[in-house]
Amino acid sequence: ARPRVGYSYREDLGPSPIMERMLQLRVCSFKSMPVTVLENASIYDATVVMFTQNVGSLMVVGPDRVLLGMVSRKDIMKASLGKMDLQQVPVGVIMTRMPNIYMTTLDEPVLSAAKKLVQHQVDSLPVVEGYVDENGNECYEVVGRFTKTNVTKLFVEIAETR
């Protein structure tokens, strides 16, 4: 048998250095800016914001950017199939409402956030900072969004790192 000397790489010894690095990546370094609307904005206006900002989903917020819900292109498409007046109906009517929203935080590992995207079949997670308000309610302030686009960009970045 050959003697083994120094730092030798073997996959069965655990994650490689690149994998180790991948596992340490946090959402804060790869998130995008949040794009938000108010609950009483019309579906029409929300759709225009989606276009001008070129995003696939909007976070619906109250005062202090507290997360109330999410509205996706899919929600808007569903609304336009019906007989709804998009200029009259507020986005709050069609949004997915808290607490039925999958979220992530600034310090969550990217891997774990990416798993949420896959498992829950959503394109985007709001990045939030949680706190308890003066009435004892749990609140989540929106500070970003984390999407399959962020993961795809990261994949390319990692694969191109030699």
Added chain:
Amino acid sequence: ARPRVGYSYREDLGPSPIMERMLQLRVCSFKSMPVTVLENASIYDATVVMFTQNVGSLMVVGPDRVLLGMVSRKDIMKASLGKMDLQQVPVGVIMTRMPNIYMTTLDEPVLSAAKKLVQHQVDSLPVVEGYVDENGNECYEVVGRFTKTNVTKLFVEIAETR
């Protein structure tokens, strides 16, 4: 200086084994099934197909599944902002038409296809097989779709491989 013996891993020697493996992955192993509609389907019917199949874009095809264009949720949202009758207008009117479609092939490396998704800001690429028909026209038969969801799933799979 310590003698270097056997297989020693150093990042500056080039891609690591995991990176090498990543660079060898091909679209054929990670693509999804294509979801197609005919050019004369109404926008309404195309929207229903998007819902029932839960996809973000449809490939519009002619005979022999030849790619004619793509229609995305964004295209449909745009149509519903206007005064279009979604039940009357065919999807061919709002689709992005060939040759203005970014495509991939079964044997393209996943990295290169992922770069197309990022660079061209699209969520999905049709996977095609090209051929020349009896009239000398270049044709592309749709055999799959490759999306940011495929890349996100692959990212999770790689990151979890120890």
